[in-house]
Amino acid sequence: MEKKYNQITAMLAITKASLRATLRSPSSIAFSIGFPLVFILVFGFLGNSGGVSLNVVMDKNSDTTNVIYPALKSISNLKFKDKSDEQLKEDLEKGRITAIIKIVRSNNPAIPYTIELKSSESVSPQNLAVLKQIIQSVITGINAKMYPNMPSIANISNDIQKIPGRVYRTIDFILPGQLGFSLLSAGVFGVAFLFFNLRQHLVLKRFFATPIKRSYIVLGEALGRIIFQLITAVVIIVVGKIFFHFTLVHGIVTFINIMILSFLALIVFMGFGFIVSGIAKNESTIPPFANIFTLPQFLLAGTFFSIDNFPAWMQPFCNALPLTQFNNAMRAISFEGASLISVWKEIGILAIWGVLIYYVAIKTFKWE
Incomplete structure (x- = not known):
């Protein structure tokens, strides 16, 4: 009797291969773990306390x-x-x-x-x-x-x-921004290069020769990226906590909330990567297109310093960015002890961005 083809098993095999390939990629390690940790170490050693606004x-x-x-x-x-x-x-x-x-x-x-x-x-x-x-x-x-x-x-x-109040340290502002930096970099650059190369090297075309459905192909590759990036999030938080006393108000509960928020944000950020992989004509055009989505957010979303430092006319634009919503929610959860329900507004805006981004991604994504 012929055994029925298992889509889940095939998807998990793709996930495993994608995760293994990501772990072997120096650029993935550098952007996801290396750069954020360098910033955390620099700002952490500059001082254990520091305000962000007056x-x-x-x-x-x-x-x-x-x-x-x-x-x-x-x-x-x-x-x-x-x-x-x-x-x-x-x-x-x-x-x-x-x-x-x-x-x-x-x-x-x-x-x-x-x-x-x-x-x-x-x-x-x-x-x-x-x-x-x-x-x-x-x-x-x-x-x-x-x-x-x-x-x-x-x-x-x-x-x-x-x-009385909690001591607010530099790391309590910097680490959430660097985690957002890592998630956005991986979501955009990682996904864009991954799917562009899969298409260029005809790997996707070979997948089509198998019984696996297209949705499971995308899901398998995406899961590999998500698992890797959540591991880097754990590393970043653990380093910040152990070496610089990053505030996790409710301990493990706060940590779990941060991981759920990171997962939701990463899903949204990956949509930018799908768009870039779809519109890029060759590999050299990926960085310029990706920077259109990432660079303004790195500079304007409160990653390195508070958006209160920007002129009043610019702040509404800064507040509308998806990375700003992640940073604000992350800081509220980690330092203020907020729950995911308490930051419903930030998550709601992220969800709206997700709907818009994936609508465009579906229209622009190419299989061949």
Whole structure:
């Protein structure tokens, strides 16, 4: 009796061969593990703590009738936020706000105002130092222009009130970005080169001579890439955790959430690779096409620094990028302890990108 052809077995055989080929590829190892680890090591050794923005809030009880208040509001480095009391407390605890600034009248006629700061242990000491320097430069400027004969219009209180919170380190910002870098690189470059070469070397054509269905061919090759990339994600997270104390708030639960998020993001990013492999005419055109999708995201999606540093008119575009959504969700899960349900908005935007990308990929993908 003739044995029925097993599509699953054939697909798993393709997956095994694809994974083995990927592990033997120096470029895959370099882009997926090497480059991200280099960035993690560099930024990790630069310091174990470091802020990414100077988001501040002006205390509601501050004296705003003085010249200090408008001068501070005009500083572009200080991004003043309007928060409710409950949200403000939560943002302070999680390090989203650098400090609450309060301007009060003092009892000293020679120095009529005192500036008090309230912050959190989650905030980088470097950020607080920078904030104090900015405020002091504002005070110095006002003194020179308007009050040359006074000791100072204000001083900064040395007693900074700090509420409890997690210590926010440089690695807590850098590692999610580098994981996103790795996933996007593998999804675009890895898939593009893989399927282009399979088509060029007539491997796909040979597959057609077998009973395996086309969908299982794609799925088998994709699974090999996914397994390899999830292994690299584990390596990146373990290195960050062991050597630089990367924050995993809920331990193994947070780790599992990160892996699920990485899996979903990788599926979306691979769609870009399918598009590139379909539109590329030869192997030399793959990098330029791939960079059209990857380079803007590497630079604008909060991979190396916060998108708050960009002009306000550019930030909506930055926030619309799929890598931005992954980075934001990743940081919320790892440092703030958010669940996958809590980051439904970011996952939803990723899903929308996935639908659009795979619609284009289906239209452009070529078998021969």
